[in-house]
Amino acid sequence: MASEKIEDILKKLPHEAGVYKFFSAQGELLYVGKAKDLKNRVSSYFSHTQQQSHKTQKLVSQIADIEFTIVANEYEALLLENNLIKQHKPKYNVLLKDDKTYPYICLTNEPFPRLLVLRKVDKSKGTFFGPYTNLKAMHLLLNLIKKLYTIRSCNLALTQKNIQGKKFKRCLEYHIGNCKAPCEALQTEADYNKDIAQVRHILKGNLQTAFNYFKTQMQEAARKLEFEQAHVWKKKLELLENFQAKSVVVNPKITNLEVFAIHAEEERAFITFFRVKNGAIIRTQNLEFRKKLQETDAEILQYAILHIHGQEEDNEINEILTSIEVASPLKNVECHVPKIGDKKQLLELALKNVLFFKKERLASEAKNTPQKPTEAVEALQKALRLATPPLTIECFDNSNIQGTNPVAAMVYFKNGKPLKKEYRHFNIKTVEGPNDFASMYEIVSRRYKRLLNENLPLPHLIIVDGGKGQLNAACQALKELDLYGKIPIIGIAKRLEEIYTPEDELPLHIHKKSLALKLIQQIRDEAHRFAIEFHRLKRSKNSLKTILEEIEGIGEATIQKLLTQFKTIKAIQKATQEQLAEVVGDAKATILKQFFEQTQTAS
Secondary structure: OOOHHHHHHHHHOOOOOEEEEEEOOOOOEEEEEEEOOHHHHHHHOOOOHHHOOHHHHHHHHHOOEEEEEEOOOHHHHHHHHHHHHHHHOOOOOOEEEOOOOOOEEEEEOOOOOOEEEEOOOOOOOEEEEOOOOOHHHHHHHHHHHHHHOOOOOOOOOOOHHHHHOOOOOOOHHHHOOOOOOHHHOOOOHHHHHHHHHHHHHHHOOOHHHHHHHHHHHHHHHHHOOOHHHHHHHHHHHHHHHHHHHOOEEOOOOOOOEEEEEEEEOOOEEEEEEEEEEOOEEEEEEEEEEEOOOOOOHHHHHHHHHHHHHOOOOOOOOOEEEEOOOOOOOOOOOEEEOOOOHHHHHHHHHHHHHHHHHHHHHHHHHHHOOOOOOOHHHHHHHHHHOOOOOOOEEEEEEEEEEOOEEEEEEEEEEEOOEEOHHHOEEEEOOOOOOOOHHHHHHHHHHHHHHHHHHOOOOOOOEEEEEOOHHHHHHHHHHHHHOOOEOOEOEEEEEOOOOEEEOOOOOOOEOOOOOOHHHHHHHHHHHHHHHHHHHHHHHHHHHHHHHHHHHOOOOOOHHHHHHHHHHHOOHHHHHHOOHHHHHHHHOHHHHHHHHHHHHHHHHHO
16 A cells, blocks of 8 residues: 555656656665656556566565656657666666676777777777677787787877977887887878778778778879889788678678667576677677566667667667567667568577577576585595585696606596686696606695685695605695695505505505596596696697707797797798798798708708
8 A cells, every 4th residue: 555645646647758766765766667658657556566576566565755757758768767777776677787897999089099998988088999798809809900000009198299399219119010100200190090090990890991991002002103012001901801701791781780689587688789880790799687577578678779879989870680579769770670681690690699698697607506416426425434525626647757847737626527627737846857746745735825825715625646655745735735634635546546545554445336436537537648648748849949949040039939829840840931920020930941941951
């Protein structure tokens, strides 16, 4: 039953479009809503309450005051409602669940503008493009722009007064061709801004403008018989073409549109968004909304469209494709559900993505939910008489052949299954020669010192591949870290599959067919495989490094660049001089090619 105050307000409500706000007795804003008829919509909350959902009944029971604002039409009501929700975040309004702050590319509004990667939008700093949910794609775009244009990376205040006063000197970026030194007036602001205009088009996804510009410049240089300059423009054209080839191209005639696909459940809704320009998908984003009352799919989709368009300034679109019928919340932009053709295929692609996003989100939540131990983990708990199930197990193994390249490895099992992203390699740093005990002490000490320093969770069980000697070395490391007795630890001897425990001279024999021993063996074998694999890789790299060190004029830094890029001696030998030059420069590329040609001739 509504209070006298609420009943009095309900009587005064007009039959007009507007926005209403519900407040609690303490003055807390509970809910913001829109209506094309304020009287009918607000009154509906206080009639037939028994037919409403539990959440709506709870909201109504807390309402002590109502405020409303009359607007011209339903469209203006939607915009005002959206702004109020963003500003006040009322507890009963739909909640956008987005646990990441995605980065934007900011084109600054200073003299000689720069490109910055920022996570917080501050429009006073410049024009923002994004957000970029795929960091790799964002960096590919930034690298492309860096190769195409000479945009400064310094943070100098390049005012005309400072430049004329000769306050700055050109830096290394000038000498390697990445900047034209506007700081020393070697490039005018007008010339610099020509590049900035091109960059702005690329950031908006308008690659065709840059294509036309480079093509015109190439043809003009060729007409003047400036063939070297024409080649420079041609290379830039090829870079742009290669970049566009990596985009998802649907149809070059489809441009300036967006796609929104929604998949809703009882408590939440998942949405995938695409932006398409010149036939290519230039931006994607996934959103999750948590329902608070009985919001319809269409209402949530409207919130999503407004949210996306509130994030950036580049809103030059002609139409929006949606997976359900929805009234457009944007002026002069229509929403519709495509039935046939390329637009229908785009929508189907968005629907496929939204289902994958939902599956991924649910899997992530399940992963963070406490798991029930598997049968093998329960068997291991029983066999080792542990107080709790060993849901997380770390196992260590050393590897060296005739004392060379000593390394170690650790594998990580969660609830009886390998979790490879948590595997770790170790280069032995403090031990010379084949000393398995000292190596085990070093890696166990390093591993758990780091976990303690970074306040990371410790495992439920530690396994060392080896007998009493390796186990004692690991225990000594744990004692020095004050972890001994806090984490169960065992060693497994290879020969008889005997299990050793600290301070127990006699080994523990677990039945050969038991799930507990099979799990220990699986973990031990995986640690051994991982250590051997790392040892082989290190020997191979050292062998390669030795060959490269023989080449006069090739130093340590160059060798590291080559190893990082090409991985093997065969790949370096097969690389063209141009490919080598991209990594180490023309001079060293020539030295390498001459060396490989001479060694090939000699053999």
